[in-house]
Amino acid sequence: MNPLQNVTSIRLKIFIIIAVSITFAFLAFDLIMLKHQQNIYIEDLLFNAHSVSDTILKSLEQDMMADNTTSINITLQAIGKQEIIKELRIYNHNGEVRSSMIGDEVGEVQFSQTESNQCFICHHVGNEQNRSRDMLTYNVDTEGSCIMSVIVPIQNQPRCSSAACHAHSPTQRILGFLNMGVCRSRLQEDIHRSQVQILMVSLLFILLLPALIMLFIKKHVSRPLRQLLVSTDQIARGDLDCKVDIVSRDELGQLALSFNKMLERLVAFKTEIEGWNEELEERVTQKTMQLKEAQSQIIQAEKMSSLGRLAAVIAHEINNPISGLIVFINLLQKSMDKEELTEADRVKVIKRLGIMESEAKRCGHIVSELLSFSRAEQKMMDCNIAEIVERSVSILKFKTKDKQISLNLNVEPDIPEIRCDPGKIQQIIMNLVQNAIEALPQGGEIDISAQYVKEKKQLKLVFHDNGIGIPEEFLPHIFEPFYSSKDNGQSVGIGLFVVYGVIHQHNGAIEVDSAEGKGTTFTIFLPA
Template sequence: MKKLINTLSFRLFITLSLVLILIMGGFIYLTLDSQEKHMMNCILISTNRISDFIKGSTRYGMLLNRREDTHQIINRLGQEKGIEVIRVYNKKGEIMFSSIEDEIGKTVDMTAEACYICHSESKPIESIPEKNRVRIVSRADGHRSLGLINPIRNEYDCSNADCHAHPSDIKVLGVLDIKISLDHLDRNIKEAENQIILFSIILIVLINLVTGVFIHKFVHKPVHMLIDGTNAIASGNLNYKITLDSRTEIGELAKMFNTMTEKLNKAYNEIKEWSINLENKVNEKTDELKRAQAHLFQIEKMASLGQLAATVAHELNNPLEGILTLTKLQIKRLNKNSLTKEEVESILKDLSFIAEETMRSGNIVKNLLLFSRQQPTEFQDADIEQIIEKCIILIQHHLKLNNINLVKNYQIRNKNIMCNAQQLQQAFLALMINSVEAMQNGGELKISILETNPDEIEIQFSDTGQGIPDEIKDKIYEPFFSTKANGKGIGLGLSVVYGIVNNHKGKITLDSKVGQGTTFKITLSRKLNKRIVKEEYDG
């Protein structure tokens, strides 16, 4: 119901109905008032004629002073339907004649309704205006009567009559008072009122029906079609069309609505096509960025591998020379026809040394191969200590050559972490190489693994090198930025480290003072979801 009340068509219908009711109410009031006045005027004219007729009928009898004739005439006319009473008053208020015989001879008070009009002042009025001669008398039961006073003037015949001549200076001898019942008039007015009201109600109902049908067809239905269309557009149906055959403003609005939806649909399709193209472009660029990032990782890996190559070659040269010397010696010994027990033990000892040195060399080569290998990797559980230990193996000879003391501070109970082990090894190795290169005259490299809370671990790489100036701290993670001498590096190390840490949803911080050393802190979370990270490389 509330929804219906708030509709435009309902409010328009109610407004028009109220206006129609007000107009018809005013019309009924004016019509009934005019009709009542017209009927009253007709009654008044008729009453005047009756009064004049009575005066004319009794004039002759009064001139001859034939009171019985006058009485009979008044009594007979008083019995006519609609006439309540006919009275003749003299100027003293005495009832000379009346259609009610009991009233004859009685004197009424001068303030009575028939006398007050003339005797309201000290001297009786000789001329009464037409409107003052008429009075409407209403009883408690609703009965109404019309009273009319008709003055009986002292005409020439009256003042010269032989029988009862009146002085000529008296202008009015008395009045003829007649009262007419208005029951018939009231019934006619009531019937007319009922008929007009009934006709008006029927007319209002018919007009409202026509108005309601008109509003429903030309307002309610088109507006709801527009609302349905708007709701359809809001829900995403841009193919919705309003089928409204109308030449009104609402019809024009429907046409413009259809035009708007066509343009919206066209624009939406264009945007959708652009979005698909943009998504494809974004995917292409994302793939390119991934390949570029992987390529940068590989470049830095190769750079680190190149830096390690000379050291590893020197590291391999010593055991290989020892292996070669011992092998030649054992060949000479084995060429002898017989070997003593001491010689056999010496040979076995040398062969054991050869096996150890060969295994050490193999481990160095194996770690280099693992470090340089290019393969898809995944995030999985790994031992953080093992990752760091593999890095230490690769730079151990570097530390010896540069007279650097390695300090390990592993304060962790749970060593497992969800990570990409190969990427973390690359990042840790880059930081270790940077620390070694910062301590050309020897120093101390401290590697710490701390458990800051059950969900995170922190790896620290601290050196006692030359430190990093404050003015370049904000630039060290930028690609191709390097403080090393020409040929010493390509400036991708810390940039790659930052990218690897970021891929692990971790953070890296720097604490460095010139002349005192540098500490890199890497914080990693244990709660990474296990996910496959496919890496594609160029070339």
């Protein structure tokens, strides 16, 4: 994994969190500000409406005291020419229009009196109402323009109830109402303009603030982290020459300082370990040389010991027939000293000569076997193992013909050729079969099989007899030279030793399985 990918993902996550947080913060701030600004505009409009209504009532006070409706209408019409004033009229307490900026409305009764004269107009209004500053306001939609209607009660004062022109009862609280309609379009336009400005400024901050914060993070967080990750990756690849530059004194600077200290300790540890390795290699080299020298001495001693044991065994094995030869030679000399040999003496001489011949052949056989095993040269060639086995069996069949021994051969077809010394392979076959024949004094069966083990790429030879078997205590020693389990005195004890040596010269292996009274099985594996 590229370490820089982690930095990019962290920076992206930080950017998303900051952008979303700033966006929601500014949206909440905008909503609060817009609501607050709208309230300020409305409060200002209400204050202005109250001031204008008070000014109108004070300017009309003398005309109303004199009941001069003509002058009142002229004043209302003059005031109504202002663009912001859409409605301006005066009601009496019965809901009749007494004066208006629109002359046609004078005399109309716009409210039916169903309740007290003092409150039916206020309670008749069905729009949203707002009572403040001793006046009533409500919104009226007319032809797509929103008008805020203001109703100001005209209070009964002592000079009104005592005036001669149109005296009112002192108990009457409300004499009438001033109704003024103010256009809110300009107010709405101002509010909309302010909203757009606030939103534009907020949008600008939403775009700029995350960008500025990301630039700061990139410079003071991402770059140091990137350098740390690159250095860590180099250390993972074994490069310890990658110190991190310390550009700040904050937490990342402390991290870089700790990283450099760790790197210095790693370099020191590596140098120390390399020194230990060199010292260890030097010691291992010295010990190896000492072991090789000791091994060579042991091998030489083993060779000398083996040579001594072999010489002693050979001397013992050859000394026996030679001693017999000497004895029989002395007896023959004594017989020859006689002037005349009787027929019985002649028979004894012939018998002794036969024994001497047998003992001489035994010496020759021992020497022949040793010479055959000691030959280091091998005539390796590609051979058909089936032909070698069949040729060996055909030779041995003559020895089994009169001994009631059945020799069975089972060779798989299409066995691949193997590289071997055919003479030595035939020798081991002959030795194993000869041993099997000697293990069947009362007759029996000898089974020989050959097959190719494809999985292991090996040739498998199996020699099985149902003869007397080999005692269990003899099995560990049967491949030792001059060791024999036969007690007839005719076995030299070197046949299996030769078989074992030839098989290992061919990089093969031999296994034996035997039980006394149940027969013996030799299994040979040769590379194919």
